Amino acid sequence: MTRSSSVAAKLAALPTMPMKDLWALWDVHFPRRPGTWNRDYVASRVAYKIQEAAHGGVDPDIRRRLVRLGESKSVFGKRRSEVHLMPGTVLLREYESNEYRVTVTPEGFYDLNGKIFKSLSAVARHITGVNWSGPAFFGVKPKEGKK
Numbered sequence: 001m002t003r004s005s006s007v008a009a010k011l012a013a014l015p016t017m018p019m020k021d022l023w024a025l026w027d028v029h030f031p032r033r034p035g036t037w038n039r040d041y042v043a044s045r046v047a048y049k050i051q052e053a054a055h056g057g058v059d060p061d062i063r064r065r066l067v068r069l070g071e072s073k074s075v076f077g078k079r080r081s082e083v084h085l086m087p088g089t090v091l092l093r094e095y096e097s098n099e100y101r102v103t104v105t106p107e108g109f110y111d112l113n114g115k116i117f118k119s120l121s122a123v124a125r126h127i128t129g130v131n132w133s134g135p136a137f138f139g140v141k142p143k144e145g146k147k
Contacts, residue, residue, distance in 0.1 A: 007054045014043045022046060029053075035116035091120075091138045095127055102138070 014022065022042050026033065029049035034041065058066075085091075089104040102123055103111045110117045117123045120134025128137070135141040 007050060010050050011047050014047055017043075025050075032111075032114050032116075085140065091140065093127070093138050100127055 017025075019039065019042075022039070023033070025046045026042055029046060034045075036042075085104045087104050087106040087108070091102045091104075093100045093102070100112060100123075102120070105111050105116065110120055110123050112123050112126065115126075117126065120138055120140075121132065122134070124132040124134040124137035133141065
């Protein structure tokens with residue numbers, strides 16, 4: 001069996017694989033479980049990691065060029081003030097006598113005690129139970145005029 005057919009067989013098995021086996025594969029490839037328990041999401045991320053392990057990931061220079069291109073063409077952040085934090089940044093916030101520690105992931109999400117959020121506002125809503133601007137809640141809202 002060639003490497004390509006072995007990878008194809010692994011990928012073909014994912015849609016019918018029991019969730020406990022999918023989670024076992026997830027745990028091999030990722031340091032923590034995602035905030036979502038959606039089967040399709042889990043299977044697609046595991047599939048990517050299987051292919052990446054067999055064929056290699058995206059070249060770092062190409063990845064940087066794609067990020068720069070995406071940033072230059074994106075309207076996201078141009079319509080409103082947006083906060084961009086570097087991966088690994090840790091935000092601390094005390095709220096109702098509890099300290100909350102949020103880490104920016106390499107994918108640009110936010111990790112609060114192993115639970116992944118898509119935005120700082122979602123983290124703030126999780127902590128407070130009400131809608132709140134995440135950048136304002138964590139004190140990272142950009143100054144007026146700096147967009």
